[in-house]
Amino acid sequence: MISASDLKAGMTFLQDGKLIRVLEASHHKPGKGNTIMRMKLRDVRSGATYETSFRPEEKFERAYLETKEVQYLYAMEGTAVFMDLETYEQYEIPVDSIENELLYILENENVKIQFFGSEVIGVELPSTVTLKVVETQPSIKGATVTGSGKPATMETGLVVNVPDFIETGESLIITTADGSYQKRA
Numbered sequence: 001m002i003s004a005s006d007l008k009a010g011m012t013f014l015q016d017g018k019l020i021r022v023l024e025a026s027h028h029k030p031g032k033g034n035t036i037m038r039m040k041l042r043d044v045r046s047g048a049t050y051e052t053s054f055r056p057e058e059k060f061e062r063a064y065l066e067t068k069e070v071q072y073l074y075a076m077e078g079t080a081v082f083m084d085l086e087t088y089e090q091y092e093i094p095v096d097s098i099e100n101e102l103l104y105i106l107e108n109e110n111v112k113i114q115f116f117g118s119e120v121i122g123v124e125l126p127s128t129v130t131l132k133v134v135e136t137q138p139s140i141k142g143a144t145v146t147g148s149g150k151p152a153t154m155e156t157g158l159v160v161n162v163p164d165f166i167e168t169g170e171s172l173i174i175t176t177a178d179g180s181y182q183k184r185a
Helices: 095-102
Strands: 012-015 018-028 036-043 049-054 059-062 066-076 079-084 090-094 110-116 119-124 128-136 150-154 159-162 171-175 180-184
Touching: 079 095, 090 095, 090 119, 095 119, 150 171, 159 171, 159 180
Parallel strands: none
Antiparallel strands: 012 018, 012 059, 018 036, 036 049, 066 079, 066 110, 079 090, 110 119, 128 150, 128 171, 150 159, 171 180
16 A cells, blocks of 8 residues: 555555546645645556545555667557567557657657566656657757757657757657657767
8 A cells, every 4th residue: 555645646545446646746735634645546457547636644555667778660540559678479559658759759669668567557768768869959050958949850750859950851759758859869
């Protein structure tokens, strides 16, 4: 069992038979009264997101997830297909439930998928990925790093705000937690 005050972003727990992933968690102390935990949660199976609050002492059953390294093959007709590198077994995950994660993954790239028992429930991303810029505005002469930046479309379709000196064709390191530009690769 885990208390609400110990829940952090990325953790998964069981509530009323549903598998719930914490997207955001914060302590909130109103002027009067007790502290509450404000949470943004996602029902892993249905994909529905919602916001709620809990008392810090409320307890939940922690869901233990297993991970396995697989290769992302392709996405077709609303399904993303992954292959186990040892057994060549294929796993299918609905694109709707991993839409955000697919913006950071290239075909034939190795990633980790998460299991709850025998049920495939999602993709675990590395903290950073390297992606190539396929479209952005031309760089501006004399552009500095401190400028407000410009949008750049990466090879997966992800749009990232990058400094003005970045050009089409460059490989960049992107943080997967918030989709932000880190540096040139």
